[in-house]
Amino acid sequence: MKLRTAAVLLATATSVFAQNGSTISGPPWVHEEYTTSPPVYPSPNATGSGWDAAFQQASSFVAQLTLREKSELVTGETGPCTGNIAAIPRLGFEGLCLMDGPLAIRQADYASAFPAGLTVAASWDRDLARQRGLEMGAEFKGKGAHVILGPVAGPLGRSGYGGRNWEGFSPDPYLTGVLFEESIVGLQENGLQACAKHYIGNEQETQRNPSTNEDGLTIEAVSSNIDDRTMHEVYLWPFQNAVKAGVASMMCSYNRINGSYGCQNSKTLNGLLKDELGFQGYVMSDWGATHSGWPAAVAGEDMDMPGTIGWSPGAPSYFGGNITRSVNNGSLPLERLDDMCRRIMTPYFHLQQTSYPFIDASEPALAGNSPSDYNYTFNLGNQSDIDVRDDHAQLIRELGAAGTVLLKNVNNALPLKTPKNVGVFGNDAGDITIGLYFGSDPDLQNIGYDFGVLPVGGGSGTARMTYVVSPLEAIKTKVASYDNKALVQYVLNNTLVIDSGGFEILFPRPPEVCLVFLKTWATEGYDRPSLLVDWNGTALVESVASQCSNTVVVTHSGGLNVLPFADHPNVTAILAAHYSGEQVGNSIVDVLWGDINPSGHLPYTVAKQENDYSFADITNSSALLTTTDPNAWQSDFQERLLLDYRYFDYINQSVQYEFGFGLSYTTFTMDSITVQPLTDTGNLSATPPAQAIVPGGNPALWENLYCITATITNTGSVAGAAVPQVYLGLPQPPNQDTTPKQVLRGFEKVMLQPGESQEAKFDLTRRDISYWDVVTQQWTIGAGSISVMAGFSSRDVQGTTSFSPLG
DSSP states (O other): OOOOOSSOOOOOOOOOBOTTSOBTTBSOOOGGGGSOOOOOOSOOOOOOTTOHHHHHHHHHHHHTOOHHHHHHHTBOOOSSSSEEEOOBGGGTBOOEEEEOOSSSOTTOSSOOOOOOHHHHHHHTOHHHHHHHHHHHHHHHHHTTOSEEOOOBOSSOOSSTTOTTGGGSOOSSHHHHHHHHHHHHHHHHTTTOEEEEEEETTOOOSTTOSOEEOTTSOEEOOOEEEOOHHHIIIIISHHHHHHHHTTOSEEEEOSSEETTEEGGGOHIIIIIIIIIISOOOSEEEEOTTOOOOSHHHHHTTOOBBSSSSTTSOTTOOOSSTHHHHHHHHTTSSOHHHHHHHHHHHHHHHHHTTTTSOOOBOTTHHHHTTOOGGGOSSOOOBOSOOSOOOOTTHHHHHHHHHHHTOEEEEEGGGOOSOOOOSEEEEESTTSSOOSSOSBOSSOTTTTTTOOSSSOOOSOBSTTOOBOSOOOOHHHHHHHHHHHHOTTOEEEEEOOHHHHHHSOOHHHHOSSOOSEEEEEEEEOOBTTBOOSOSSOSTTHHHHHHHHHTTOSSEEEEEEESSOOOOTTTTOTTEEEEEEOOOOOTTHHHHHHHHHTTSSOOOOOOSSOBOSSGGGGGGGOOOOOHHHHTOOOTTOOEEEOTTTTOOTHHHHHHTTOOOSBOTTOOBOSSOEEEEEEEEEESSOOTTOOSSOOOOOOBTTBOGGGGOEEEEEEEEEEEOSSSOEEEOOEEEEEOOOOTTSSOOOSOEEEEEOOEEEOTTOEEEEEEEEETGGGEEEETTTTEEEEOSSOEEEEEESSSSOEEEEEEEOTTO
């Protein structure tokens, strides 16, 4: 069997240069200009903006704490949950239980495995994103978790090889920002605290943490070197949505940003997050991402997780007693520690967590520890194995189908009708054979497992599934429902099919339709070594298609795949199904047989070949693997604003399937595209009027200035959901980095019956039509006309118009 190599991708980030030596993304990149992060001190005190009553409660609470209690409140402890803050019984505070992860309660039983963030992004559905948050939030709260460690907007998905891209949404900051915000609102509606992560520039797993070379020398973590405009318009953009949504906490990342570690980077924490965006919650470290005590605190970190260096119980801590000593010796101002505590307690009171379910008593065993390991008592309930799943399987099934993208459908190969002989191929079709938890199995690493469907990825963002409905199981059930004598023939061993030499050896009769299931593993800790499907899947498709004129391909993947078989004449249909969660088989069968009309659209671009993505590779090389330079790992984000479709559009390169693309079993049209001002724009200023900062920044940035409308019509014969999209061509500002030809600034999901028409509306805020001016440090509306391109993908433009905000 030909497996993909377990070695990490050996590639160095490259840039495409114009003839004058500049990069296509702007002027020549001068590495030295981006290796130092400017200091921003002091750390701004929270004011409780938007959370006034809770802030007063938090202030009163903190005023009663001893210095030791304050130090303990900001320091993680060993306990039953992924992260734990000890109780303070004398004040009635029962502590905090923090739990992974972004798609499920990772270490719990009798909990649901929801579709991944990537699947949510492929649905392009605000309502489903919020409902997923709402139902996940109910499960976390039911198990006694105060904080969910999610959702994810870092990684954003700069590189298609990123091992954790599936935990987040899309490399487009606007699409991610909207779905990030909706997810947070849904999660916190239950009274659960959301933790937006990983802040910021956390775009690769390779060297995300320091390492030690053969001589015992510490080699520092990779530094994400990002210019100011790109930081604001790309990576900070979705986190600004999160702050506006009232997110309780932020998790600072492992990597360095412009030379400074994410959890002690005063520019990103104090300057951008707490000052510019007005964040009122607390910043917690990723597990082990704290590298100092009082320096991290004054730089803006509020909570250290898991609280010890090295993670083991009883190990020393950068916080804890060191915080107490730092206050006593004057290194850490007491007011800064008080602010840390107020920031932690304000969301607790705001979300009314003073009366909260006990922690499920089964958690210590699932977390791999025992109450005898704890330094403090945690409020475990009397009940174990609490079932919090309710009827959530219904949403999981619906969202899994909604996040499935129909990429190809020749001669209406789909939906299937009532085939009497169905062939099923591939190691992704059957049930899982290695168990239902992919959290920390060293045998999986960046290779994954051979046999069994792939419903979620690996690492801390995975789920402990209680069951999985495999595609093969669901197909058998579906076929039996219309003909209990029909055949479902299957071979799940990829190598056997590839080497068989012909179907006559495998089956007595050739199938009417051949369903090929492929998968691509992705996990925390490793970046993907290839963008091809795993387990020799391309050869599998070619082998089946060479003998079956009606071959339908389904991929379950942790990110984008290049598809060399996309143009094969016998491959009649292709479906990108992403990570669908525990109902994975039912979700795909609903689409294959047309019980659900596919409405998913790509949240990324599928290029024709792997090297088309070299504009933003994972930073790595053979030299870096053997370096003796502690500061050698440098990742220069030279592509600046030109990620994904922005890059392909700018160089006018053809792709296999463009960003936003997705087919349906019906057809849609769009017309009557108009732009209307929503306010008096006669005196509109280029920069926002000065106003007091609130969560989300200057409130003027969120004012709706224009509304774009378009009429969407279902011109086909079946009901379906269209996804109209609006892209803007913003003016190129003077003396600035290259502005993309178009950027996404609106989308809706519109359900239509055959022949029905509806008007879709897309509001544009000041931020939507502005660029970040690095000189004035302001969001600025550029001089000139803004072009509007409306359609059903980034390259399927149904109509255009323009407007000039500044006259």
